[in-house]
Amino acid sequence: MSDTAAQPREDPDGSEEPTEGSGDAADTGAETVSTGADSVVTALEAAGAETAFGVQGGAIMPVYDALYTSSITHVTMAHEQGAVHAADAYGVVTGDPGLCLATSGPGATNLVTGIADADMDSDAMLALTGQVPTEFVGNDAFQETDTIGVTRPITKHNYFASGADTVGDTVGEAFELSRSGRPGPTLVDLPKDVTQDETDRTPGTATPPPGSDPDPNADPDAVEEAARAIEAAERPLCLFGGGVIKADASDAARTFARTYDIPVTTTMPGIGSFPEDEDLCLSWAGMHGTGYANMAITHTDCLIAVGTRFDDRLTGGIDTFAPEAEVVHVDIDPAEISKNVHADYPLIGDAGHVLDQLTAAVREAPDASAWREQCAEWKETYPLTYTTPEDEPLKPQFVVEAFDEATDDDTIVTTGVGQHQMWASQFWTYTEPRTWVSSHGLGTMGYGVPAAVGARVAADTMGEPDRDVVCFDGDGSFLMTMQELSVAVREEMDVTIAVLNNEYIGMVRQWQDAFYEGRHMASDYTWMPEFDKLAEAFGALGLRVDDYDEVAPAVEEALDYDGPAVIDFHVDPEENVLPMVPSGGANGQFATAEDQL
Amino acid sequence: MSGDSAASETGARPDADARPAPDEQPAPEERPHPEGRRNLEGIRIDPVVEAEHESRRAVISALVEDEPGVLARVSGLVSRRQFNIESLTVGPTTVDGHSRITMVVEETDPGIDQIEKQMAKLKPVISVGEVAGNAVTAELVLLKVQADDPAAVHAVTEMYDGRTLDAGPRTITVQLTGDEARIDDALDAFRQFGIIEIARTGQTALARGDTPTAPGEKPGTAGEPTTHDD
Numbered sequence: 001m002s003d004t005a006a007q008p009r010e011d012p013d014g015s016e017e018p019t020e021g022s023g024d025a026a027d028t029g030a031e032t033v034s035t036g037a038d039s040v041v042t043a044l045e046a047a048g049a050e051t052a053f054g055v056q057g058g059a060i061m062p063v064y065d066a067l068y069t070s071s072i073t074h075v076t077m078a079h080e081q082g083a084v085h086a087a088d089a090y091g092v093v094t095g096d097p098g099l100c101l102a103t104s105g106p107g108a109t110n111l112v113t114g115i116a117d118a119d120m121d122s123d124a125m126l127a128l129t130g131q132v133p134t135e136f137v138g139n140d141a142f143q144e145t146d147t148i149g150v151t152r153p154i155t156k157h158n159y160f161a162s163g164a165d166t167v168g169d170t171v172g173e174a175f176e177l178s179r180s181g182r183p184g185p186t187l188v189d190l191p192k193d194v195t196q197d198e199t200d201r202t203p204g205t206a207t208p209p210p211g212s213d214p215d216p217n218a219d220p221d222a223v224e225e226a227a228r229a230i231e232a233a234e235r236p237l238c239l240f241g242g243g244v245i246k247a248d249a250s251d252a253a254r255t256f257a258r259t260y261d262i263p264v265t266t267t268m269p270g271i272g273s274f275p276e277d278e279d280l281c282l283s284w285a286g287m288h289g290t291g292y293a294n295m296a297i298t299h300t301d302c303l304i305a306v307g308t309r310f311d312d313r314l315t316g317g318i319d320t321f322a323p324e325a326e327v328v329h330v331d332i333d334p335a336e337i338s339k340n341v342h343a344d345y346p347l348i349g350d351a352g353h354v355l356d357q358l359t360a361a362v363r364e365a366p367d368a369s370a371w372r373e374q375c376a377e378w379k380e381t382y383p384l385t386y387t388t389p390e391d392e393p394l395k396p397q398f399v400v401e402a403f404d405e406a407t408d409d410d411t412i413v414t415t416g417v418g419q420h421q422m423w424a425s426q427f428w429t430y431t432e433p434r435t436w437v438s439s440h441g442l443g444t445m446g447y448g449v450p451a452a453v454g455a456r457v458a459a460d461t462m463g464e465p466d467r468d469v470v471c472f473d474g475d476g477s478f479l480m481t482m483q484e485l486s487v488a489v490r491e492e493m494d495v496t497i498a499v500l501n502n503e504y505i506g507m508v509r510q511w512q513d514a515f516y517e518g519r520h521m522a523s524d525y526t527w528m529p530e531f532d533k534l535a536e537a538f539g540a541l542g543l544r545v546d547d548y549d550e551v552a553p554a555v556e557e558a559l560d561y562d563g564p565a566v567i568d569f570h571v572d573p574e575e576n577v578l579p580m581v582p583s584g585g586a587n588g589q590f591a592t593a594e595d596q597l
Numbered sequence: 598m599s600g601d602s603a604a605s606e607t608g609a610r611p612d613a614d615a616r617p618a619p620d621e622q623p624a625p626e627e628r629p630h631p632e633g634r635r636n637l638e639g640i641r642i643d644p645v646v647e648a649e650h651e652s653r654r655a656v657i658s659a660l661v662e663d664e665p666g667v668l669a670r671v672s673g674l675v676s677r678r679q680f681n682i683e684s685l686t687v688g689p690t691t692v693d694g695h696s697r698i699t700m701v702v703e704e705t706d707p708g709i710d711q712i713e714k715q716m717a718k719l720k721p722v723i724s725v726g727e728v729a730g731n732a733v734t735a736e737l738v739l740l741k742v743q744a745d746d747p748a749a750v751h752a753v754t755e756m757y758d759g760r761t762l763d764a765g766p767r768t769i770t771v772q773l774t775g776d777e778a779r780i781d782d783a784l785d786a787f788r789q790f791g792i793i794e795i796a797r798t799g800q801t802a803l804a805r806g807d808t809p810t811a812p813g814e815k816p817g818t819a820g821e822p823t824t825h826d827d
Binding site for chain 2: 148149152153157160177209211212291295298299310318319320321323324325333334335337338339340341342381382383384385387578586588589590591592593596
């Protein structure tokens with residue numbers, strides 16, 4: 001990683017005068033700055049940014065120059081997409097906004113997928129992009145892109161920095177905005193002249209813009225009404241979404257559910273908000289969620305949904321989603337209330353605060369013993385399962401379970417997108433928040449390896465170097481961003497990458513089999529390279545596994561290896577992800593076998 | 598160990614085969630299903646009185662910061678979310694740095710609610726809401742007609758309190774203002790002359806009486822600008 005000398009840079013003017021118009025400068029103890037880029041870095045340091053991921057380039061060079069003496073650690077990535085996913089994952093694991101940098105034009109456009117990913121998953125992140133000098137903006141100059149225009153629909157807000165005197169405040173505000181209220185990515189586009197120009201103004205204390213930091217508490221009367229509905233329920237069910245984790249509300253969520261003995265499902269982004277090894281937990285619901293979660297969500301009469309936006313992968317067809325349930329919906333974003341599913345009891349506020357309010361307001365646990373017995377029965381009837389015949393290739397689910405067995409509860413799992421992602425979410429028992437790092441809303445193939453880099457840096461930054469980071473990737477996903485393995489090797493990062501290699505774009509192949517008469521158009525990946533050899537070429541440990549007996553030793557060797565390790569698991573190419581709710585179908589009518597699709 | 602998998606301590610295979618096989622489980626159609634339903638807007642359907650929302654016209658007014666790109670942000674939001682927009686007007690207010698955006702939409706009640714909520718999330722939007730009750734609405738229209746019968750064109754223009762802005766040997770250009778019904782009536786009347794070109798501004802609106810047009814807005818009195826709560 002870059003040097004982090006954190007030595008104050010000498011003021012070229014030798015000025016020690018207090019800065020004009022910067023009343024907060026004395027309060028923050030910030031040093032006098034000399035360029036817009038210095039102001040950017042000062043603002044980031046003052047906001048608490050510790051780590052940045054990025055790729056150098058012409059228009060962003062002044063900012064990188066200012067980082068040279070900064071306390072912020074910079075991790076140079078192989079590709080801007082790697083930088084933005086790493087920053088995203090860093091933010092998911094630490095709870096602080098991730099920070100990524102790219103230059104103008106192609107650098108900025110290479111961030112687009114990752115920004116959109118963070119936007120869909122409400123992940124706090126700040127992207128800084130270089131831009132051509134202001135006088136060239138709009139002239140189709142070399143490496144110019146309308147980054148503001150391109151990223152407007154996929155950011156919480158984006159800013160075009162207009163001058164060296166204000167750019168620090170802008171960056172500070174953007175950083176705070178990204179984590180205020182409902183988190184999301186923000187972007188500041190930095191024309192090169194703005195970051196090069198001199199300024200004697202030190203950025204003030206960063207605050208989110210007015211109106212972006214909502215009241216964390218829900219209306220007390222509305223909480224009381226919701227509490228009465230919960231008390232009266234016969235079949236209550238909690239649905240904890242990603243918002244529970246983002247609000248650090250897992251403890252409050254656990255307290256609420258346990259206090260009133262209410263069964264719990266999660267959404268996929270909500271994995272880890274409630275321990276999956278507890279009796280009350282029904283794991284996650286939705287297209288490839290557990291059968292018992294989908295049965296419960298279909299039959300509940302009171303759905304207490306916290307921090308979820310009711311994505312279609314969760315709900316299936318809206319007409320059949322929790323069709324008889326009164327819905328208590330807790331969300332920090334008023335726009336999520338009744339957007340997809342009507343909320344009978346809307347509670348607008350921070351998940352942790354509102355769950356505490358609800359815990360206090362519910363006076364008597366609902367009489368739901370028969371319901372809990374029913375849920376337990378569904379768990380017995382519809383377990384996640386697979387078969388392991390001796391004469392068939394290795395089953396991918398077996399690999400996931402083997403890793404789960406070999407690692408601790410605090411292990412961080414990252415994934416790409418596809419079948420392997422579903423198996424990693426189904427067959428690993430998650431018990432802690434911020435251990436499941438995946439691309440949910442956007443479904444970005446290639447997310448896994450750069451996310452593992454970001455997660456590794458996050459764990460190390462948090463002083464937890466002994467935590468394992470395991471990336472489950474598909475062969476297709478791995479091939480998209482495997483160049484970030486070079487970063488893991490260079491930085492000696494202890495990450496283990498398990499490629500569940502079935503020589504298919506597996507989920508596409510599964511859908512082609514189910515819905516396109518088995519016509520495998522463009523989903524056969526029989527030309528895959530030997531990933532273990534590629535890993536060795538990068539300088540990582542490379543292993544290949546074909547049989548059941550090789551799994552445990554390989555897992556052990558990879559986890560013990562002090563550096564990046566890649567295991568190329570050649571798994572059954574025909575294995576499918578089940579159960580499955582057909583797109584737009586009823587959750588309770590999940591298929592447990594291919595012929596039911 | 599974090600899992601409750603049946604794998605043995607020796608690292609041998611988890612005992613996946615001990616779990617019930619899919620063919621031992623009830624098939625989808627064999628499982629119990631509730632009779633309830635939701636409509637496409639996610640609202641539980643009352644089997645007696647089925648809740649279906651009809652589209653209606655609504656005038657939405659937003660106070661916004663005058664920063665670059667604010668109109669692009671609003672119009673982008675509208676187009677991205679496929680809201681059915683009829684007109685969009687924007688102009689300055691009595692407060693420096695503030696503009697008012699007036700949008701006329703044809704949507705269901707949940708759709709109108711979503712437009713307001715999504716607009717409210719945009720950083721430059723100070724406040725937004727549906728203009729209450731029967732708002733005062735007006736639109737400006739320029740239309741160019743053929744000048745074959747100037748006297749008749751003039752008569753119709755007078756009838757609708759319009760103004761003739763340009764009159765030549767072949768064309769006459771007229772300005773009309775008024776609410777939507779009046780404009781539509783006038784256009785019908787002008788059609789007989791052969792309308793060559795038309796330009797409409799779209800409706801703009803203010804709430805009637807003391808009612809603030811955007812939520813939180815404090816209408817000013819003589820000499821005082823309109824302000825806002827924050």
